[in-house]
Amino acid sequence: MLEAYRILELGQVIAGTAGGAILADFGADLIKVESPAGDLGRNPSIAGLGEVSSLFLTYNRGKRSIALDLKHPEGREVFLDLVAESDALMANFRPGALDRLGLGFETLRSRNPGIVLVDSSGYGEAGPWRDRPAFDLVEQAVSGHMSITGEPGRPPARHGIPTADISTALYCALACMAGLLGRARGGGAAHLEVPMFDVQLAMLGYIATMYLNRGDIPEPPGSAHEYMVPYQAFPTATIPIVLSPREERFWKKMCEVMGIPGVAEDPRFRTNDLRSKNRAALLPHLEEILRRRPGEEWLERFEEAGVPAAPVNPLDRALENEQVEARGLIRRFEYPGAGPVRVVGNPVLDRVAGRNPDPRPAPLLGGETEAILREVLGYPEERIRSLLASGAARAPASAVREG
Numbered sequence: 416m417l418e419a420y421r422i423l424e425l426g427q428v429i430a431g432t433a434g435g436a437i438l439a440d441f442g443a444d445l446i447k448v449e450s451p452a453g454d455l456g457r458n459p460s461i462a463g464l465g466e467v468s469s470l471f472l473t474y475n476r477g478k479r480s481i482a483l484d485l486k487h488p489e490g491r492e493v494f495l496d497l498v499a500e501s502d503a504l505m506a507n508f509r510p511g512a513l514d515r516l517g518l519g520f521e522t523l524r525s526r527n528p529g530i531v532l533v534d535s536s537g538y539g540e541a542g543p544w545r546d547r548p549a550f551d552l553v554e555q556a557v558s559g560h561m562s563i564t565g566e567p568g569r570p571p572a573r574h575g576i577p578t579a580d581i582s583t584a585l586y587c588a589l590a591c592m593a594g595l596l597g598r599a600r601g602g603g604a605a606h607l608e609v610p611m612f613d614v615q616l617a618m619l620g621y622i623a624t625m626y627l628n629r630g631d632i633p634e635p636p637g638s639a640h641e642y643m644v645p646y647q648a649f650p651t652a653t654i655p656i657v658l659s660p661r662e663e664r665f666w667k668k669m670c671e672v673m674g675i676p677g678v679a680e681d682p683r684f685r686t687n688d689l690r691s692k693n694r695a696a697l698l699p700h701l702e703e704i705l706r707r708r709p710g711e712e713w714l715e716r717f718e719e720a721g722v723p724a725a726p727v728n729p730l731d732r733a734l735e736n737e738q739v740e741a742r743g744l745i746r747r748f749e750y751p752g753a754g755p756v757r758v759v760g761n762p763v764l765d766r767v768a769g770r771n772p773d774p775r776p777a778p779l780l781g782g783e784t785e786a787i788l789r790e791v792l793g794y795p796e797e798r799i800r801s802l803l804a805s806g807a808a809r810a811p812a813s814a815v816r817e818g
Contacts, residue, residue, distance in 0.1 A: 416765070417443035420595060421501040421791075424448065424478065428456040429551070429577055430535065430611060431507025432474040433584030438591060439477030440761035440774060446501070446787060447478040448494060450485070451809040453780040466752030467777075473758055474584075476748065476774040481788070482781030482809035485516050489807035494518065495526050496792050502598075503531035503591050509548075510540045520606045531594030532606045533587050539610035549611050554579035558615030563622065565635040572635070582618050583611045644690040645669075648727055649702055651710035658701075659723040663687070668720045672713075673704050734759075748776040784810040 421444040424435040432447075432454070439445035447454070454471060462469040481497075484490040495518070498504060504523065506513060513519050513534075523530050537549020555561050555573050565572030587609050594605040616623060625631040638657065639647035648657045660666040663686070670679035678684055678700070683693040690697055705713060710726060717724035726732070739745060746760035760774060788794045788808065802808040 417441040417592075420444065420503070421446065422591065423497055423501050423504045424506075426505060426507035426535075427454045429470060429474055429580035430583045430587075431505075432456060432471075433581055434533075434586075434588035434591065435478060435505055436474045436476055436774075437585070437588045437761065441763075445478040446497065446783075446791075447475060447480045447778060448485075448497070449480055449482050449780060451482050451781075451806065453482070457780070464753045464756065465750075467750065472750060472753065472756050472777045475777040476758060478775075478778055479783035479787060480778035480781055481784045483784075484807050484809075485518070487805070487807040489802060489805060491517060493788070493792070493802065493808060495522070497787070498523050498530060499526045500791055501527070501530070502595060503533065505533045505535070505587055505591055507535045507587075510536050510538075510545050524604045528604060529598050530604050531591060531598060532604075533590045533594065533609060534606060535583060535587050535609040535611070537610060538612045539608050544612070551577040551579040554583075554611045554615050558612060559619065560615060563633050563635055566637040567635055569635070578618070579611055579615055583609060583614045586614050586617075642691065643687060644694045645698065645701060647698075649705045651705050651713055652708055654710035655727040656705075656710045656714060657725050657727060658717070661687075661723070665722055666690075669717070669722045672716045672720045672722060673701070675700075675704065746773045748774060750776050751779065779811055781809045781811055784808050 417438060420438075422435065422438055424432065424445060424447045426432045426435065426447075435445050435447065454475070456471045456474065457467055459466055459468050464472060483494055485494055520532050520534075523532060537547055537554070538544040552573055555564075555578065556571070558579070560578070561571040561573060564574060590607040590609050594607055597605060622633065625633075633641045637647070639645075643661050646659050646661060648655050658669060660669045666687075667676075667679045670676050678697075682689070684690045684697055714724055714726060734745070742764075744759055744762070745757050747755055747757050750756050756776070758774065784803075785799055788799045788802065789796075794802075799808075803810055
């Protein structure tokens with residue numbers, strides 16, 4: 416879908432890379448510009464698979480890597496030449512960092528009048544928090560997310576995945592596509608800002624709306640819901656399951672399956688509003704009944720009756736089942752030092768073309784440096800050798816030796 420576009424990426428770890436992986440999945444020529452030391456996300460001490468981190472393998476699939484020293488005058492000039500041959504740049508630095516490198520938006524636009532810059536940082540250019548460092552945990556905390564995550568009466572909890580990083584990356588990918596679409600419709604260059612903090616406030620959704628309009632400050636609900644009852648996990652004789660009878664017809668069916676049809680018509684529980692007010696009386700009663708039978712049996716009964724329910728799957732059951740296999744969600748690629756790598760692929764399937772191709776592997780550090788200098792920029796061999804010798808650019812050691 417994006418095969419006609421070339422997108423540069425100046426990002427590291429997750430927030431600065433996951434959005435680019437999505438665009439690469441959609442066919443964009445995604446050129447990852449790394450320092451000679453490489454993306455910090457390559458560090459195998461964090462979620463390592465062999466000689467590299469699974470973070471890097473996951474969020475850099477499908478990209479090409481060119482290693483440039485942007486503090487070196489020649490490295491910076493190469494980068495600007497790349498800007499001239501590209502459609503967009505996705506950057507993940509603190510405010511002012513690109514300007515200090517001599518790569519601010521006006522400089523980029525002077526080299527490419529149609530460039531789309533997606534500029535992601537912790538708190539954006541404006542405001543007193545501008546220069547604060549930002550990481551996923553920090554953003555989950557300061558944005559209020561941790562205050563509504565976890566069990567009632569227990570300490571705050573972070574989400575089980577780096578949601579601040581990933582949601583920011585998703586917004587970056589959307590911003591990039593919006594900028595490219597706007598340019599295609601005659602809009603010209605664009606400088607789009609995507610601060611992590613702003614994204615996290617947006618992700619609060621209706622929770623923020625309820626506070627802003629009614630002053631509601633929810634407590635951590637565990638697996639439960641602050642407005643719908645029942646809508647949570649329950650223990651059974653074997654495994655935990657979730658029940659989500661959010662419509663009255665499902666609520667009545669659930670009570671029938673559980674052998675308590677009278678509870679559905681109890682004046683305390685007849686509507687969701689009533690159940691919410693009387694949850695302390697209702698939930699222990701439901702839990703006591705559900706504990707009498709194995710979860711697997713309950714799930715069969717609920718499925719037959721059309722009641723929304725599911726097991727609380729551990730990761731092995733979530734990733735290895737017939738639905739995953741039928742959808743072809745697990746993809747594979749080879750990576751030196753890690754062997755065959757399996758990842759969850761892009762969830763968007765092109766139904767018209769009937770395809771969702773396997774991702775290309777994540778790149779070696781500077782693995783495509785020479786090819787990009789030669790094929791994208793048309794540099795002669797002599798200049799390529801000079802850039803590598805000066806340290807302005809870097810290629811894998813084997814390629815340098817062979818040259």
